Amino acid sequence: MHNLLPVVLNSILAATAAISVLLVASIVLLHLRHQSREGRRERFLSEWRPLFAEYIKGSKPALPALQAEDVPTFCGLLNYWHNTMRGEALNGIKEIGNAVGIDDIALNLLRAGSLSNRLLGVVVLGNLQESRAWDELTADVSSANPIVSLTAARAVLQVDPSRGIDVVLPYCGSRSDWPLAGVASMLQMAGPTLVSDPLASQCLSSDRPHVIRFIRLLSCAQRSVAEATGRTILKTATDPEVIAACLRQMNDVGDHDIICGYWDHPEWYVRLQAVKALARVSRGEDTPLFIRRLKDESWWVKFRAAEALAAIPSFDLFKWEQIAGKFVEPDLRRVLLQATETRRSKLG
Amino acid sequence: MDNSHNGPVKKSVFIVEDDEEISFVLSFMLEREGYEVTISKDGRDALNLIDSAPETDMSAHPDLVLLDIMLPHFDGIQVLTYIRNHPTWKRVPVVMLTAKSQAANINEAFALGANEYITKPFQPDEVLVRIKRFLN
Numbered sequence: 006m007h008n009l010l011p012v013v014l015n016s017i018l019a020a021t022a023a024i025s026v027l028l029v030a031s032i033v034l035l036h037l038r039h040q041s042r043e044g045r046r047e048r049f050l051s052e053w054r055p056l057f058a059e060y061i062k063g064s065k066p067a068l069p070a071l072q073a074e075d076v077p078t079f080c081g082l083l084n085y086w087h088n089t090m091r092g093e094a095l096n097g098i099k100e101i102g103n104a105v106g107i108d109d110i111a112l113n114l115l116r117a118g119s120l121s122n123r124l125l126g127v128v129v130l131g132n133l134q135e136s137r138a139w140d141e142l143t144a145d146v147s148s149a150n151p152i153v154s155l156t157a158a159r160a161v162l163q164v165d166p167s168r169g170i171d172v173v174l175p176y177c178g179s180r181s182d183w184p185l186a187g188v189a190s191m192l193q194m195a196g197p198t199l200v201s202d203p204l205a206s207q208c209l210s211s212d213r214p215h216v217i218r219f220i221r222l223l224s225c226a227q228r229s230v231a232e233a234t235g236r237t238i239l240k241t242a243t244d245p246e247v248i249a250a251c252l253r254q255m256n257d258v259g260d261h262d263i264i265c266g267y268w269d270h271p272e273w274y275v276r277l278q279a280v281k282a283l284a285r286v287s288r289g290e291d292t293p294l295f296i297r298r299l300k301d302e303s304w305w306v307k308f309r310a311a312e313a314l315a316a317i318p319s320f321d322l323f324k325w326e327q328i329a330g331k332f333v334e335p336d337l338r339r340v341l342l343q344a345t346e347t348r349r350s351k352l353g
Numbered sequence: 354m355d356n357s358h359n360g361p362v363k364k365s366v367f368i369v370e371d372d373e374e375i376s377f378v379l380s381f382m383l384e385r386e387g388y389e390v391t392i393s394k395d396g397r398d399a400l401n402l403i404d405s406a407p408e409t410d411m412s413a414h415p416d417l418v419l420l421d422i423m424l425p426h427f428d429g430i431q432v433l434t435y436i437r438n439h440p441t442w443k444r445v446p447v448v449m450l451t452a453k454s455q456a457a458n459i460n461e462a463f464a465l466g467a468n469e470y471i472t473k474p475f476q477p478d479e480v481l482v483r484i485k486r487f488l489n
Contacts, residue, residue: 054374054377054381055381058377058378058381058382061378061477062382062385062477082374085374086374086378088474089372089374089375089378089473089474089475090378090474090475090476090477091474091475091476092476092478092479093476093478094476094477094478
């Protein structure tokens with residue numbers, strides 16, 4: 006037994022040493038591989054950036070062949086420059102893409118690539134407005150993967166905005182896994198002229214829960230359409246969440262009385278949106294209404310009412326305290342004072 | 354930045370932009386047009402460069418600054434404030450670069466003395482036209 010112990014210990018030590026050497030060797034290899042990739046990427050960028058710049062200036066120098074290993078870097082560069090620029094420059098970016106055959110490469114990525122390559126293909130095809138990809142892209146809009154579906158939806162709107170809006174818009178309400186900010190950014194890219202009427206139709210014809218998402222997206226529509234749609238829905242709406250979503254769209258002084266109709270609504274988030282909406286449209290004669298809301302049971306409603314009061318140029322906290330003969334809650338008083346001071350300093 | 358050499362004087366542009374692709378495009382376009390370009394990648398680097406210019410040499414400044422608003426360390430508004438209080442740089446035209454979503458910052462930039470602004474995404478030719486108004 007005693008003779009066996011050193012042998013076992015030696016074996017353990019040898020195994021540990023071997024594993025350590027293997028680990029170190031793996032780390033070194035990974036590091037070298039990473040360095041080699043980075044070096045290749047840097048060389049590629051230093052060669053291709055000037056070529057991209059030439060193309061967006063309208064000249065078309067000869068291009069080197071695009072190697073398979075450089076396709077992801079090329080696609081990344083193309084997508085980044087596409088997002089950075091607008092107008093005529095985008096034509097140059099499409100031209101350099103087509104000149105190296107990235108449209109065909111991206112189609113292959115879309116059809117047979119891994120998830121990351123497929124996403125890369127979708128973004129490139131959208132930026133190139135490649136109509137050959139229409140069927141695959143519209144099919145991907147219904148993908149269960151929210152990243153694939155939202156990326157495909159954006160690409161569909163880039164390829165053919167007029168046809169694409171009818172494909173994409175229904176999903177904007179039903180896909181609760183699409184972040185609303187991402188959807189809004191996509192609809193803003195399509196533009197309010199294209200989006201306004203179909204979005205208003207969806208708002209007026211959809212039921213809960215989709216209708217709430219659609220109403221919140223009205224900020225991407227033309228202001229007149231958004232406000233008119235909100236007014237129409239409010240005429241019959243009883244669902245507090247729908248009412249709150251509509252109040253978010255109210256920006257017109259003509260909606261003053263509609264907003265005030267929800268001033269004492271039993272749900273705090275409706276009162277909150279009413280306070281915020283009135284703050285946007287108020288002409289300064291609503292001080293008593295905001296003061297009333299300083300006694301709201303919800304802290305957020307009180308906070309927004311305090312902010313709204315402080316934004317009214319004629320409001321004077323100290324004078325109001327004298328008239329009212331009492332102080333507002335200390336934390337709200339701080340809000341009022343701070344907001345009043347900020348306003349004064351902005352006015353100089 | 355020192356233009357006090359002999360021969361034809363190249364107008365100089367100082368770009369403060371942390372986005373490598375954007376600063377590349379802008380410098381490529383400007384150098385193609387014959388301008389001398391210096392680039393800083395963040396606010397601290399920009400302030401260091403401004404401070405490195407001798408205060409007694411009134412020509413030791415660029416002819417124009419292209420200044421991004423969102424920058425690491427010191428933002429564009431802080432760099433602009435510094436420029437406007439600097440003895441030799443204070444009259445240099447400053448063109449702000451800003452994302453559409455930061456448009457609210459533009460009012461502040463104008464109040465602090467910015468001369469022009471360009472929103473990203475941008476059209477390179479349009480940038481050149483706007484810049485040339487201050488350089489020619």
